[in-house]
Amino acid sequence: MQSKLHFKTLIILLGFHCLNAQNIADFTSVTPASPIDSFVIPSSHTFQMLAIAGDVLTAGGTLPDTPDFTGYVPIANSSTNGYLSLNHEKAPGDVTVFDLNLNGTTNLWEVTASQAIDFTAWGDTAANCSGTVTSWGTVISCEEFAYIPGNLIDFNFDGYNDVGWNVEIDPATKTVIGKHWAMGNMAHENVVIHSNDRTVYQGADSNPGYLYKFVANTAQDLSSGDLYVFSGSKSGVGAWxxxxxxxxxxxxxxxxxxxxxxxxxxxxxxxxxxxxDGMVYFAVKGEGRVYRFSDSDVLETTTSTVTMETYVGGMSYDINDGSSTTSVAWGNGNDNLAFDGQGNLWVLQDSGNAYIWVVKNGHTQASPDVEIFGISPTGSEPTGITFTPDFKYLFLSIQHPSSGNVANQTDAAGNVINFDDGTTLVLARNENLGAPLSINNEISKGFKLYPNPINETKQLHITGKDIKNVRLYSILGEEMLNSDYDNVSDVDLIIKNYNPGLYLLRINNQFTSKLIIE
Structure with missing residues (x-):
C-alpha cells in the first residue's frame, strides 16, 4: 500500500506530460478543518504572492490593506500579460492597478508597475468591495456603502450621495471613467454584464437586499438605461x-x-x-445559498419571466479527501463566485471555516458534486476571484488575516509568507507556476541531497559550498526544522522523527527542493 501511495505522490510531483492537460479544477479535496495560520490548498497546486499590504507602489505611496476584488484584465485577451485591479474594502476606499506578466523563463508572474487610482474628482470612494471585468477592457469597482435615508453624504455638493455606486475604471490609463448613477445607489457587492454588453445583473449586500437588472441604452455605456428589481418566488416564477x-x-x-x-x-x-448555461447565479450570504435563475429575455422588461431555484447550499455535502469522507454543512457566508473553463462554480466563503468550495459542473441538489479546494488562513476570508482567459491561473486575495499568523509557508517563487497581513495571490497547478522544484539529488548552484525519496530510518545527506542554514517545512508551510551552520560543505540530517509524506527543504533561505519521506 505504501508503494502505491508513493507512486501516486511521484506522479503529482513530476507533472508527467499526461498531467499537463489537466485543468485547474482537477484536485483532491483538502480535509475539512478549521483554519490554521497557513493557506491550505491541494498538493497538486501552488501559489505565488504578488503583493502584500505595505508594499511600495512604483507610482508612489504604499499598498493599502483589506484587499478584495482581484480582477485580472487581459491585454489583447492574453493569459500572460495584463492588468490586475485590486479593490480595498476600507473607508475611504482605494483601488490599486498593477501591470503584470508571466515570465516565460521562470514561469512566475512579475509586477512591472503599480499605481493607486485617484478618485478625488468623483467624491472619493468607500468600501470598494467586489466588481467585474468588462468585455471592453475596463473594471467595475463596487462601493459597498449605501445612502442612509435622511442622511445624504454629499461633500462635493453634486446632488448625489458620495458613495454607494458602481465605479468604472480604465486600468490601462489608471483613470476613472465615472460613477454610474443610473445603476442605482446601494451597498453594491458585485455586478455581472451579459454578452450583449447592455444587460447588467446586480444585488444589494444589505438586509433588506434586492436583486436588480439594468439595461443600458447603448452597448458598453453604463451611464444611462432602465433599472428593474425582482419580485417573485425564490423557488419558482417571478418578474421584473x-x-x-x-x-x-x-x-x-x-x-x-x-x-x-x-x-x-x-x-x-x-x-x-x-x-x-446562460443562467444567472447569485450568492446570498445571510441565507447560505447560491440561487440561479433564467431570464426569458435579457433585454425584455416587465414581461420577461424569471424562474428561480437554489443551486447549492442549505444542506450538507459529502467531502472526500482521498482517504475518508466527511459530511460538511455548507453554512452561511457564501460570497465571491467565478466559473472556470469546465463550468465549475468556485465559491469563496466569508465566515465559518473560510472554505473555497468548488461546485462541479453537473451538480444538483438531488445529486450533489461539491469539493473543498482550500481553507483561508486564520482570521481571514478569501476574496477575489478571477481567472486568466485560458483558466490556468486564478487570482484572489486573503483579506484581514490574523496579525499573529506565522505560516512560514513557501510560495512558488521561494518567498516565505506568514499570512499576517492582506495578501494578493495567483494560484495554479504545480506544472503551470514556478520552476519545477527538484525531486532528485540535484537542487541548484551545486547543492545536492540524497537519497530522495528517503526512508524515514535513514540519514539525509546534503552537500554543497557554504551551507549556512537548512530548513524543513511541511507541505502546509509549518517549519519542522531550522539549523544554522558555519559555511560547511556537508550536512547530515536525522529524519526518523518525521512522518512519511511530502516536505520542502530550503538551503540558505534561497534554494528549495521537494523531499519525500517514505
Whole structure:
C-alpha cells in the first residue's frame, strides 16, 4: 500500500506530460478543518504572492490593506500579460492597478508597475468591495456603502450621495471613467454584464437586499438605461418591476423605491455571475445559498419571466479527501463566485471555516458534486476571484488575516509568507507556476541531497559550498526544522522523527527542493 501511495505522490510531483492537460479544477479535496495560520490548498497546486499590504507602489505611496476584488484584465485577451485591479474594502476606499506578466523563463508572474487610482474628482470612494471585468477592457469597482435615508453624504455638493455606486475604471490609463448613477445607489457587492454588453445583473449586500437588472441604452455605456428589481418566488416564477432612476433623488433612493415596489427581500446579495448555461447565479450570504435563475429575455422588461431555484447550499455535502469522507454543512457566508473553463462554480466563503468550495459542473441538489479546494488562513476570508482567459491561473486575495499568523509557508517563487497581513495571490497547478522544484539529488548552484525519496530510518545527506542554514517545512508551510551552520560543505540530517509524506527543504533561505519521506 505504501508503494502505491508513493507512486501516486511521484506522479503529482513530476507533472508527467499526461498531467499537463489537466485543468485547474482537477484536485483532491483538502480535509475539512478549521483554519490554521497557513493557506491550505491541494498538493497538486501552488501559489505565488504578488503583493502584500505595505508594499511600495512604483507610482508612489504604499499598498493599502483589506484587499478584495482581484480582477485580472487581459491585454489583447492574453493569459500572460495584463492588468490586475485590486479593490480595498476600507473607508475611504482605494483601488490599486498593477501591470503584470508571466515570465516565460521562470514561469512566475512579475509586477512591472503599480499605481493607486485617484478618485478625488468623483467624491472619493468607500468600501470598494467586489466588481467585474468588462468585455471592453475596463473594471467595475463596487462601493459597498449605501445612502442612509435622511442622511445624504454629499461633500462635493453634486446632488448625489458620495458613495454607494458602481465605479468604472480604465486600468490601462489608471483613470476613472465615472460613477454610474443610473445603476442605482446601494451597498453594491458585485455586478455581472451579459454578452450583449447592455444587460447588467446586480444585488444589494444589505438586509433588506434586492436583486436588480439594468439595461443600458447603448452597448458598453453604463451611464444611462432602465433599472428593474425582482419580485417573485425564490423557488419558482417571478418578474421584473421597473423603478424610477432618472432624477438625482430617484437614484439616491434605490433601496427605498425597491421596498415600495414590493420587491423580494434577500439577506445580503454578494456576488452575481452568468454561467456557461446562460443562467444567472447569485450568492446570498445571510441565507447560505447560491440561487440561479433564467431570464426569458435579457433585454425584455416587465414581461420577461424569471424562474428561480437554489443551486447549492442549505444542506450538507459529502467531502472526500482521498482517504475518508466527511459530511460538511455548507453554512452561511457564501460570497465571491467565478466559473472556470469546465463550468465549475468556485465559491469563496466569508465566515465559518473560510472554505473555497468548488461546485462541479453537473451538480444538483438531488445529486450533489461539491469539493473543498482550500481553507483561508486564520482570521481571514478569501476574496477575489478571477481567472486568466485560458483558466490556468486564478487570482484572489486573503483579506484581514490574523496579525499573529506565522505560516512560514513557501510560495512558488521561494518567498516565505506568514499570512499576517492582506495578501494578493495567483494560484495554479504545480506544472503551470514556478520552476519545477527538484525531486532528485540535484537542487541548484551545486547543492545536492540524497537519497530522495528517503526512508524515514535513514540519514539525509546534503552537500554543497557554504551551507549556512537548512530548513524543513511541511507541505502546509509549518517549519519542522531550522539549523544554522558555519559555511560547511556537508550536512547530515536525522529524519526518523518525521512522518512519511511530502516536505520542502530550503538551503540558505534561497534554494528549495521537494523531499519525500517514505
Amino acid at each position: 418591476i421597473q423603478i424610477n432612476n432618472t432624477t438625482q433623488d430617484d437614484r439616491n433612493k434605490t433601496i427605498e423605491l425597491s421596498a415600495a415596489a414590493g420587491a423580494t427581500v434577500f439577506n445580503g446579495i454578494e456576488d452575481v455571475e452568468i454561467g456557461p
